[in-house]
Each structure stands twice: as C-alpha cells, then as structure tokens.
Amino acid sequence: MIIRHPLILLLICIPLFYSCAQGEAKEISKQHKINGISFVAAGDTLQQDHIKPVLDLNANYAAVMPFGFIRSLDHPELAYNANRQWFGETFIGVKQYVDLLHHNKIKVMLKPQIWVSKGEYTGNVKMENEEAWTLLEKTYSSFILDFAKLAEESQVDMFCIGTELEKFIEHRPEYWEQLIKNIRAVYKGKLTYAANWDEYKRVPFWKSLDYVGIDAYFPVSESKTPSLEECKIGWMRWKEELKAFSEKEQRQILFAEYGYRSVDYAGKEPWKSDRSMTTVNLEAQVNTTQALYEEVWSESWFAGGFLWKWFIDHNKVGGIENSQFTPQNKPAENMIRQFYQK
Incomplete structure (x- = not known):
C-alpha cells in the first residue's frame, strides 16, 4: 500500500524519529562516560611527561585531591594550604595541575579531602560538644569554599564537597544543606559528595547535588583469586x-573512587589499605576491575568513575611486585586502557 496523505506520513514518521533519537541518545551517553583517575598530588610541579601516561590510558577526567589536616577525630580545626604540604595540595599547585590537565583536554573534578592524623577513618570525625562542632563547621567551610572559588576561577568541571564524613553529616545535616547553598553561590559547575559504599543511602542531601557520589568498595568475592565470572555475579546485588537508588533520587550514580588492590582476596574487603596485606595477586586485580567495567559501566543510571589511584611519576610506581591499589605498570593497566578506549 502506498500512503500519499502528508498527515498520515507524519504520524508514521514521528515514532520512528523518536526511536532513532532515543537510540542515538543512549549511544552518546555511553561515549561520554567519565573515564577518570584519582590523580595523587606530588611535591613538585606537574609536567607534560606526567600527563602522557594519563592520555595513553584514554582517561578523559582526573580528580585533583588537595588535603586538609586535623590532629584527631575530635579536633575541630582544619589546616590546609600550608608550606609543609605537597605542592600539588596548595592553591598554587592545584591551579597548576588543573591548567595543565585542561590544556591536554582532560576534565577535572576538584576533590578536597580531610586527612586525620595516623590515617584514622574520616567517617568517624565527631565533636564532643556544640562549641567544637561550631568551630569545625567554620574551619571546614573555609576549606571547602576557598577551593570552590579556585574551582570556579579555573573552570573546573565538577566539585566534590566532601569525602566519607558520615558522622559529621549525621550530626549536622542542616549545616551541610547551607554549605551546599554557599558553594553554589561561588561555583557554577556540577557538585557531588563522595559517600562510602555503606554510607550513601543515609546521606540526606543528594537532591541538592548533581550526582550521587560513592566510593565504590563493594565486596564482590571471598575467593583468594576471584574469577571474572564470580566477581560479575558478586555485582548483581549491588547493581x-x-x-x-538512582531512580529514587533522580540522579546518576558516580563512583567518586573505585578500584582494587593487587592482593589475595582483593574482592572480599576492597576498602582495606592494610600494609600487612602484602601477597601480590595481579590476576585478582584484573578480574575484580574488569568485572566492574563489564557489569556497571554501560548502565544508563551510571555516570562513570575515578580509578583509585594514579601517581604522577609513572615510571617509578606500581609494578608487578606492588600490592597496592595503583594499576600502574601492572597487567590491570593495559586492561583499563583497552576498556577506556571503548
């Protein structure tokens, strides 16, 4: 049958057009995933030689991570931008890192973080009285807003308002809502918060941000050397x-950190950075990381993530005898390169 009436033709073509447009949108979404790295600050300036391995990895985003320091979990004063810090953690250093990354067409998430003395878990930062809480709020606001202003000046693409601060948020939720408003007043880019993998459901302010940020250390296997298939099955529950949760909050999920160590039992408690875990297992790192990519990366509710972690001096870090998180100069690096290229 030949249809000649223009209105009938239009009614037939409209569904076809929308079908094609939706398919194209999904394809564009896949192409624009955040294929990021967590770029560890160093004591010296960033050089083009340091950027080349990032480009070779096919990464399109880097998290720049200046630290502020507190003496203990109940200490309210935060020190930052100090002379004794790494260059890459100071205002001048952060700007230099961002400018060179941007010059190489790598987008940036600025992710200021707290470091508690002796490496204690920041989720347990909790003050003992109202006076201490008020002082912590004052010093944390200065820390975050100073870097938010720098982020705006440097045209940073995304800003992370905090990392794994569960008790702070639990006890002072009104403060965080106001802080987000204050950040929005000085910074116009996208906002997220990096919740720990077992914290994110209790964060009360996701709808005030642009992404649900999660440090994605979800357990996926209890095996010494988990197989790829075992790890993929381990992701089913979390997916x-x-x-x-993404549908509930109407926000895409962003893995503000993700990664696995090259050790035995890498998928059992992936958050552990215990130095006593020294038995190198390169296969475990490859399988756990690849399973995450194959199970999560193509999902429409997923925005992408930042690999934990990547050091500047590529030729001197990682390697096949290294048991830590970095994939540099290990079999996992080549697998990540191939996946990010897709």
Whole structure:
C-alpha cells in the first residue's frame, strides 16, 4: 500500500524519529562516560611527561585531591594550604595541575579531602560538644569554599564537597544543606559528595547535588583469586540497589573512587589499605576491575568513575611486585586502557 496523505506520513514518521533519537541518545551517553583517575598530588610541579601516561590510558577526567589536616577525630580545626604540604595540595599547585590537565583536554573534578592524623577513618570525625562542632563547621567551610572559588576561577568541571564524613553529616545535616547553598553561590559547575559504599543511602542531601557520589568498595568475592565470572555475579546485588537508588533520587550514580588492590582476596574487603596485606595477586586485580567495567559501566543510571589511584611519576610506581591499589605498570593497566578506549 502506498500512503500519499502528508498527515498520515507524519504520524508514521514521528515514532520512528523518536526511536532513532532515543537510540542515538543512549549511544552518546555511553561515549561520554567519565573515564577518570584519582590523580595523587606530588611535591613538585606537574609536567607534560606526567600527563602522557594519563592520555595513553584514554582517561578523559582526573580528580585533583588537595588535603586538609586535623590532629584527631575530635579536633575541630582544619589546616590546609600550608608550606609543609605537597605542592600539588596548595592553591598554587592545584591551579597548576588543573591548567595543565585542561590544556591536554582532560576534565577535572576538584576533590578536597580531610586527612586525620595516623590515617584514622574520616567517617568517624565527631565533636564532643556544640562549641567544637561550631568551630569545625567554620574551619571546614573555609576549606571547602576557598577551593570552590579556585574551582570556579579555573573552570573546573565538577566539585566534590566532601569525602566519607558520615558522622559529621549525621550530626549536622542542616549545616551541610547551607554549605551546599554557599558553594553554589561561588561555583557554577556540577557538585557531588563522595559517600562510602555503606554510607550513601543515609546521606540526606543528594537532591541538592548533581550526582550521587560513592566510593565504590563493594565486596564482590571471598575467593583468594576471584574469577571474572564470580566477581560479575558478586555485582548483581549491588547493581539492583544502585539502580533503585538512582531512580529514587533522580540522579546518576558516580563512583567518586573505585578500584582494587593487587592482593589475595582483593574482592572480599576492597576498602582495606592494610600494609600487612602484602601477597601480590595481579590476576585478582584484573578480574575484580574488569568485572566492574563489564557489569556497571554501560548502565544508563551510571555516570562513570575515578580509578583509585594514579601517581604522577609513572615510571617509578606500581609494578608487578606492588600490592597496592595503583594499576600502574601492572597487567590491570593495559586492561583499563583497552576498556577506556571503548
């Protein structure tokens, strides 16, 4: 049958057009995933030689991470931008890092973080009285807003308002809502917060941000050397929860950190940085990381993530005898390169 009436032709073509447009949108979404790295600050300036391995990895985003320091979990004063810090953690250093990354067409998430003396877990930062809470709020606001202003000046693409601060948020939720408003007043880019993998459901302010940020250390296997298939099965439960949460909050999920160590039992408690875990297992790192990519990366509710972690002096870090998180100069690096290229 030949249809000649223009209105009928239009009614037939409209669904076809939308079908094609939706397919194109999904393809564009896949192409624009955040294929990021967590770029560790160093004591010297960033050089083009340091950027080349990032480009070779096919990364399109880097998290720049200046630290502020507190003496203990109940100490309210935060020190930052100090002379004794790494150059890459100071205002001048952060700007230099951002400018060179941008020059190489690598987008940036600025992610200021707290470091507690002796490496204690920041999620347990908790003050003992109202006076101490008020002082912590004052010093944390100065820390975050100073870097938010720098982020705006440097045209940073995304800003992370905090990392794994569960008790701080639990006890002072009104403060965080006001802080977000204050950040929005000085910074116009996208905002997220980096919640720990077992914290994110209790964060009360996701709808005030642009992404649900998660440090994605979800356990996926209890095996010494987990197989790829075992790790993929291990992701099934978490994928269902993440999808449902994304729909509830109407925000995409962003892995503000993700990664696995090259050790035995890498998928059992992936958050552990215990120095006593020294038995190198390169296969475990490859399988756990690849499973995450194959199970999560193509999901429409997922925005992408930042690999933990990447050091500037590429030729002197990682390697096949290294048991830590970095994939540099290990079999996992080549696998990540191939995946990011897709």
